[in-house]
Amino acid sequence: xxxxxxxxxxxxxxxxxxxxxxxxxxxxxxxxxxxxxxxxxxxxxxxxxxxxxxxxxxxxxxxxxxxxxxxxxxxxxxxxxxxxxxxxxxxxxxxxxxxxxxxxxxxxxxxxxxxxxxxxxxxxxxxxxxxxxxxxxxxxxxxxxxxxxxxxxxxxxxxxxxxxxxxxxxxxxxxxxxxxxxxxxxxxxxxxxxxxxxxxxxxxxxxxxxxxxxxxxxxxxxxxxxxxxxxxxxxxxxxxxxxxxxxxxxxxxxxxxxxxxxxxxxxxxxxxxxxxxxxxxxxxxxxxxxxxxxxxxxxxxxxxx
Numbered sequence: 185x186x187x188x189x190x191x192x193x194x195x196x197x198x199x200x201x202x203x204x205x206x207x208x209x210x211x212x213x214x215x216x217x218x219x220x221x222x223x224x225x226x227x228x229x230x231x232x233x234x235x236x237x238x239x240x241x242x243x244x245x246x247x248x249x250x251x252x253x254x255x256x257x258x259x260x261x262x263x264x265x266x267x268x269x270x271x272x273x274x275x276x277x278x279x280x281x282x283x284x285x286x287x288x289x290x291x292x293x294x295x296x297x298x299x300x301x302x303x304x305x306x307x308x309x310x311x312x313x314x315x316x317x318x319x320x321x322x323x324x325x326x327x328x329x330x331x332x333x334x335x336x337x338x339x340x341x342x343x344x345x346x347x348x349x350x351x352x353x354x355x356x357x358x359x360x361x362x363x364x365x366x367x368x369x370x371x372x373x374x375x376x377x378x379x380x381x382x383x384x385x386x387x388x389x390x391x392x393x394x395x396x397x398x399x400x401x402x403x404x405x406x407x408x409x410x411x412x413x414x415x416x417x418x419x420x421x422x423x424x425x426x427x428x429x430x431x432x433x434x435x436x437x438x439x440x441x442x443x444x445x446x447x448x449x450x451x452x453x454x455x456x457x458x459x460x461x462x463x464x465x466x467x468x469x470x471x472x473x474x475x476x477x478x479x480x481x482x483x484x485x486x487x488x489x
Contacts, residue, residue: 209242209262212269212282221272222249227478232272242268249484250276261287261351284347290332291354303366310367313375318367319382326359338387353391360387361404364411377415384412384420393423397444403451406444413439429474431466446475450485457486 214237215221221232224247225240232238240246246258248270255276262268266283273279280288302325309318330337338356340349360383369376388395388408397405412420413436422439429445431437433452437445453467464486471477 209260209264210239210267211242211246211258211262212237212239212267213248214269214271216271217250217274219251221255222251222480222484223247224249224478224481227476227481229478229480247481248272248278249481252484254484256292258288259291259350259354261291261347261354263345263347287333287351290329291351291358294332295329295355295358299362303362306363306366310369310375310379313369313373315375315378315382318375318379322359322363329355329359339390356387357402357405357408361408364404364408368411377417380411380415381417381419388412395423395444396441397447402444402447406440406447406451409440409444410436410448429470431470442475446471446477449475450477450482453482454485 213221213223213232215232215234218234220234223230223232223238223240225243225245230238230240242260242262244260246256246260247254248256248258250272253276255272255278256270258270261284263283268283268285268288269281271279271281280292305321306318309321326338333351333355335352335355338352338359340352344352363379363383367376367379395405395409409422412422424438425441425445427434427437427445428442431449433445433448437448440448449467449471453464453471456462456464456467468479468482471482472479
C-alpha cells in the first residue's frame with residue numbers, strides 16, 4: 185500500500201471518529217453528594233469525585249452507583265446529538281435535566297406513582313378470577329402510561345428510532361412485569377394461565393426470538409421469562425440457548441439468552457450474599473470469569489436488597 189493510500193485511509197478513519205463523536209448522545213453525571221460516585225459502561229469503571237462531573241457518550245446501558253450500592257441503571261432514550269444531565273445527591277437521590285428529561289423522569293419515577301393502588305387492584309381482581317375485568321383494568325393502566333409518554337402504543341413502528349424502541353420496551357416490560365409478580369395466583373391457576381396466554385400472545389410473542397434482559401439487573405424481564413418456562417404451557421413455544429455456565433439453574437437457563445442468564449445469577453449472588461450463604465462466592469466467580477462482569481460492579485449488588 186503506497187503512502188497516498190495510507191494517508192487517505194487515515195483521513196477516512198479520523199473523519200469517521202469525528203462524525204461518530206459529533207452525533208453521539210452525551211450524558212453528564214454531576215456529583216453533588218458528599219462521597220464518590222462511580223459510572224460503569226461495558227464493564228469499565230469511571231470515578232466521579234465529590235463536587236466534580238463526568239461527560240461520557242451514552243451507551244446501551246450506563247450504571248451509576250455510590251460507594252456502596254447501585255443508584256441508577258440507565259437505559260438510553262437519547263437521539264443523536266442529545267444530551268442528558270444527571271445530578272447525584274446524597275442518600276441515593278438524583279434528578280434529571282436536559283433532553284428527554286420527561287421520559288427519564290417517568291420511567292424511573294413517575295411510572296411508580298399510585299403503584300400501590302394499582303397493585304392492590306391487580307391482587308383483588310386476580311383473586312376474584314375475573315379475567316376480562318383484570319385485562320380491562322391493566323390495559324387502562326397501560327393507556328395512562330402511554331399518554332404520559334406521548335406514545336401511541338408499545339409496539340415498534342417502521343420509522344421508530346432506537347431511542348423510541350428502547351423507551352417502548354422499557355415501558356412495556358415494567359408494565360407487564362408487575363402483573364407477572366402480583367397477578368400470579370399459582371402455576372395451576374386457570375385464571376393465571378389464561379392471563380399469561382393473553383399477555384404472551386399480544387405483547388411478548390413478538391419479542392421472544394430477540395428477547396433479552398437489557399439491564400443486567402432486569403428482574404422484571406427475567407421473572408417474566410422464568411414464569412413462562414415454569415408454566416410449561418403447550419401453547420407457548422420458547423427458543424433455547426447455550427448455557428454459558430452449568431449451575432443448578434440449567435433447566436431455566438436453557439431458555440434464557442445470555443443477558444438473562446447473567447441477570448438470574450446476579451440476583452442469586454445478591455440474595456445469597458445478603459443471607460450470608462457462602463454460595464454467593466460461586467456466583468461471583470461465574471459472573472467474573474464466564475460473563476466478564478466487573479468485580480467492583482458485582483459487589484455493588486451485594487448491598488442492593
